[in-house]
Amino acid sequence: MSWNIADRALVSWLGTPDTDIGWCGYETASTPDAVWLLHAMYEHDSAPSELTYNDVRQHRLAAGSKEPFSLPGLAEIDANSVEIGSSVGRSQHPGPGWRRLRWAELADRLGEQPVPEGMLPCYRCLPGATTNGSWPVSIRPPAEGSLDRESWHALLEVLTACSPRGADTPCVAYFGPGASGEFDTGITVSGPLGSAAELYDHPGGQGSPSNLWAADRSWITWSDWDLWGTKVTGPPEVVAAVLGSSELEGLRLSWG
Incomplete structure (x- = not known):
């Protein structure tokens, strides 16, 4: 190096x-x-836009394929938290079937500003794309x-x-x-x-x-x-x- x-x-x-x-x-x-x-986000046209990352997480919890936190007091917090869908740190193009989705394009689609006045680019932006704060699985939101x-x-x-x-x-x-x-x-x-x-x-x-x-x-x-x-x-x-x-x-x- x-x-x-x-x-x-x-x-x-x-x-x-x-x-x-x-x-x-x-x-x-x-x-x-x-x-x-x-930071880049991506969209998959054939993925279900009505299904959110939090829906998937709740289904896994219900099916027992995702274990909740075992520490005292954290299991309830885990069960009631919302999976946004954003990753942290390194990210890159997800692969075949995904295309780059510009913030400006999504903002025009939603009738919103890409970044609301007084705010910096963060998970609070483009709220119209989410359901109760969770993104649809058809979109890979930007990495934090x-x-x-x-x-x-x-x-x-x-x-x-x-x-x-x-x-x-x-x-x-x-x-x-x-x-x-x-x-x-x-x-x-x-x-x-x-x-x-x-x-x-x-x-x-x-x-x-x-x-x-x-x-x-x-x-x-x-x-x-x-x-x-x-x-x-x-x-x-x-x-x-x-x-x-x-x-x-x-x-x-x-x-x-």
């Missing part, structure tokens, strides 16, 4: 363990410009906490094209405790932009890093462990390139 463990001090411009450990990654500002990348693999690669292509040193651009990546399990300091690594694709499978993370930035701090990404979107902050040309990529779904949020 081209990325090596680096000094935690490289992250200090974002926060330190004494002030903010960046549990879900460090929230980034919106200057000079910023865009949100919406990480870009999908295909969008991560596409983003890196954009960042490489927009960086003066291209693939040789020195970068730093941070996996917050929520993603890495290293509760005291998170995991900090450094390496060249040209090999950043391998960060997606880094043993210290579970998908795209919480933050990735050029060493000169000209641009930075933020994949919060609790969100369905990844924020890219940088010069206007970077944001324009992200918005212009046919492989990415970008959205400007004036409030985020």
